[in-house]
Amino acid sequence: MTFNVAVIPGDGIGPEIYEGSKKILSKLKEIYKLDVNFIEVEAGDSALSKYGEALPKHSLNVIEKSDMILKGPVGESAMDVVVKLRQMYDMYANIRPAKSLPNVQSKYKNVDILIVRENTEDLYKGFEFMASDGVAVGLKVITEFASKRIINVALSYALKRRGKITCVHKANVMRVTDGLFARICRELLKDKVIFEEMYVDAAAANLVKDPSKFDVIVTTNVYGDILSDEASQIAGSLGLAPSANIGDKKSMFEPVHGAAFDIAGKGIANPTAFLLSISMMFNRMYEISMDSKYLLASKSLENSIIKVYEKGEKLTPDIGGNAKMIEMIDEIYKFIS
Amino acid sequence: MTFNVAVIPGDGIGPEIYEGSKKILSKLKEIYKLDVNFIEVEAGDSALSKYGEALPKHSLNVIEKSDMILKGPVGESAMDVVVKLRQMYDMYANIRPAKSLPNVQSKYKNVDILIVRENTEDLYKGFEFMASDGVAVGLKVITEFASKRIINVALSYALKRRGKITCVHKANVMRVTDGLFARICRELLKDKVIFEEMYVDAAAANLVKDPSKFDVIVTTNVYGDILSDEASQIAGSLGLAPSANIGDKKSMFEPVHGAAFDIAGKGIANPTAFLLSISMMFNRMYEISMDSKYLLASKSLENSIIKVYEKGEKLTPDIGGNAKMIEMIDEIYKFIS
Ligand SMILES: CC(C)[C@H](C(=O)O)[C@@H](O)C(=O)O
Numbered sequence: 099m100t101f102n103v104a105v106i107p108g109d110g111i112g113p114e115i116y117e118g119s120k121k122i123l124s125k126l127k128e129i130y131k132l133d134v135n136f137i138e139v140e141a142g143d144s145a146l147s148k149y150g151e152a153l154p155k156h157s158l159n160v161i162e163k164s165d166m167i168l169k170g171p172v173g174e175s176a177m178d179v180v181v182k183l184r185q186m187y188d189m190y191a192n193i194r195p196a197k198s199l200p201n202v203q204s205k206y207k208n209v210d211i212l213i214v215r216e217n218t219e220d221l222y223k224g225f226e227f228m229a230s231d232g233v234a235v236g237l238k239v240i241t242e243f244a245s246k247r248i249i250n251v252a253l254s255y256a257l258k259r260r261g262k263i264t265c266v267h268k269a270n271v272m273r274v275t276d277g278l279f280a281r282i283c284r285e286l287l288k289d290k291v292i293f294e295e296m297y298v299d300a301a302a303a304n305l306v307k308d309p310s311k312f313d314v315i316v317t318t319n320v321y322g323d324i325l326s327d328e329a330s331q332i333a334g335s336l337g338l339a340p341s342a343n344i345g346d347k348k349s350m351f352e353p354v355h356g357a358a359f360d361i362a363g364k365g366i367a368n369p370t371a372f373l374l375s376i377s378m379m380f381n382r383m384y385e386i387s388m389d390s391k392y393l394l395a396s397k398s399l400e401n402s403i404i405k406v407y408e409k410g411e412k413l414t415p416d417i418g419g420n421a422k423m424i425e426m427i428d429e430i431y432k433f434i435s
Numbered sequence: 436m437t438f439n440v441a442v443i444p445g446d447g448i449g450p451e452i453y454e455g456s457k458k459i460l461s462k463l464k465e466i467y468k469l470d471v472n473f474i475e476v477e478a479g480d481s482a483l484s485k486y487g488e489a490l491p492k493h494s495l496n497v498i499e500k501s502d503m504i505l506k507g508p509v510g511e512s513a514m515d516v517v518v519k520l521r522q523m524y525d526m527y528a529n530i531r532p533a534k535s536l537p538n539v540q541s542k543y544k545n546v547d548i549l550i551v552r553e554n555t556e557d558l559y560k561g562f563e564f565m566a567s568d569g570v571a572v573g574l575k576v577i578t579e580f581a582s583k584r585i586i587n588v589a590l591s592y593a594l595k596r597r598g599k600i601t602c603v604h605k606a607n608v609m610r611v612t613d614g615l616f617a618r619i620c621r622e623l624l625k626d627k628v629i630f631e632e633m634y635v636d637a638a639a640a641n642l643v644k645d646p647s648k649f650d651v652i653v654t655t656n657v658y659g660d661i662l663s664d665e666a667s668q669i670a671g672s673l674g675l676a677p678s679a680n681i682g683d684k685k686s687m688f689e690p691v692h693g694a695a696f697d698i699a700g701k702g703i704a705n706p707t708a709f710l711l712s713i714s715m716m717f718n719r720m721y722e723i724s725m726d727s728k729y730l731l732a733s734k735s736l737e738n739s740i741i742k743v744y745e746k747g748e749k750l751t752p753d754i755g756g757n758a759k760m761i762e763m764i765d766e767i768y769k770f771i772s
């Protein structure tokens with residue numbers, strides 16, 4: 099079985115991070131004999147200005163035939179790339195770990211939260227219209243089908259972790275939509291895990307108060323967007339957070355951070371979030387193929403990154419170091435075995 | 436001019452806090468010759484179980500004739516009390532200061548943010564329905580009228596503060612609804628203040644990263660709910676945050692925290708948020724009457740609270756002290772002059 103991966107290098111710091119990461123990918127492929135093909139495709143702001151479309155047809159053709167998508171950060175056109183792909187290929191589970199890394203200055207220690215965000219519906223469906231002059235309406239859609247699906251994903255993660263799930267909603271106000279989500283949470287999770295419900299405003303406060311109270315958070319799309327950014331910052335930095343968009347047929351892996359145009363081309367971008375996303379991608383390949391070489395490659399990459407943080411010598415300026423991106427990548431490269 | 440205030444003591448720790456606060460209210464009334472009548476009304480969980488309605492008619496009759504509402508925390512029926520009153524009396528501006536207090540342990544110092552939250556529309560309108568079996572839909576309504584109104588409120592606050600406004604939205608995804616709000620922000624605020632736009636996910640992360648970057652935040656109802664809880668926890672504790680719901684005809688003042696049933700009756704509730712809400716109420720009376728005695732009473736109460744925190748001797752257990760609520764109130768009482 100060969101995995102075809104469509105790579106969107108993206109905008110801003112995206113292309114240089116992908117370029118720099120290639121040697122790591124090659125080394126992993128070689129050591130673990132990974133059966134993976136990478137095919138670069140254009141998408142994002144640069145594609146938009148070149149072709150008038152952020153996600154041009156020739157890119158979609160490649161993506162269509164690929165098993166996975168590895169995506170760098172995209173600029174202002176992100177919505178037309180990432181949300182479109184998530185929905186087009188029904189990549190319904192947005193998996194966002196917020197985990198502390200060694201030697202990253204942070205007010206919080208040992209954060210280890212997994213946010214499982216529903217990725218296809220809610221206001222992200224994009225059903226919006228002007229109901230009248232000056233009156234805009236958007237539809238928040240929450241279905242039983244999508245709720246069950248995402249809650250079951252959260253369940254499978256929780257059972258492999260500390261066995262606790264916090265279901266985040268605002269069913270005291272949105273009784274029908276969030277009420278549906280909350281009810282299904284109760285039905286599927288009670289008695290199976292340490293189950294807790296929390297209103298989204300309280301969750302936003304409790305993440306600040308004591309992140310150690312959380313293990314897995316499962317929530318709808320909009321709340322998940324907000325809480326995952328907050329949680330990754332609490333874990334140290336939004337700039338370090340990877341993510342996976344899992345679907346039954348296709349999955350996409352991407353850093354949570356943006357294109358950071360201000361530091362593009364300076365060679366100081368932090369490759370961590372992109373590389374951790376690659377580690378998540380190999381893990382997904384393992385889940386699909388059940389071939390342990392992908393799991394080993396995933397772990398090897400993750401451990402090598404952690405070792406570089408433990409040593410703390412080759413870190414980029416965003417986290418207080420003075421290494422160039424390529425020095426950090428070289429250091430990670432060395433640890434891979 | 437006499438101000439009639441309908442007081443909802445509320446549930447859980449609400450009634451004991453109001454009871455304890457009465458001596459402070461009396462002292463302020465006496466010293467400053469405030470022309471204020473307080474009339475207690477029932478609302479909340481206790482009213483619900485007594486009359487089958489969280490907001491019974493006899494309470495509404497009193498509220499209808501009053502100028503202001505002073506509300507303690509309400510339990511599970513909060514939605515039917517607070518959201519109903521906000522909409523019924525068009526109290527459109529939810530004003531939520533997140534400000535550090537001396538001697539409150541916190542990872543962040545000198546936080547001073549004002550969140551101006553639109554309080555009447557968005558998904559809080561409660562327009563929700565089952566579109567089909569297992570398919571729930573809620574309407575997010577954003578109007579030009581309400582957006583203009585709240586943005587102008589934010590502007591008037593910013594001009595009295597550090598002159599900066601961060602307009603929080605997610606117009607990259609919700610292009611019509613949040614797009615409308617963002618456009619009006621630009622139209623009304625650019626060139627008038629230091630103006631900044633931020634996506635709500637980034638705002639949630641940036642509050643954690645560096646709250647000192649914010650002065651006034653203006654946003655729609657749902658985002659405001661989430662960010663104000665987060666910000667007040669960053670300032671020290673959600674339990675200390677007051678709030679105002681301002682309308683042209685009526686206003687309501689309430690702590691942000693909940694009914695805390697677990698500590699009700701133990702005499703250890705922290706009265707700060709309720710008392711600071713009273714200070715905001717007197718300030719509103721000043722804005723309406725332009726009679727400086729209300730402003731002086733507002734300041735006197737706020738300063739007395741701050742002095743008790745500066746001394747740090749009579750603080751309740753929630754913030755690391757070992758005083759009873761009544762000891763803390765007595766200490767505040769002493770400082771009032
Ligand atoms: C770029 C944007 C559309 C996207 C989202 O809101 O989902 C991003 O913030 C994310 O969380 O991946």
Ligand SMILES: CC(C)[C@H](C(=O)O)[C@@H](O)C(=O)O
Nearest residue numbers: 270271299513514517518660
């Ligand atoms: C109790 C609830 C309905 C309310 C809200 O969501 O507005 C509360 O959280 C608040 O922020 O005042």
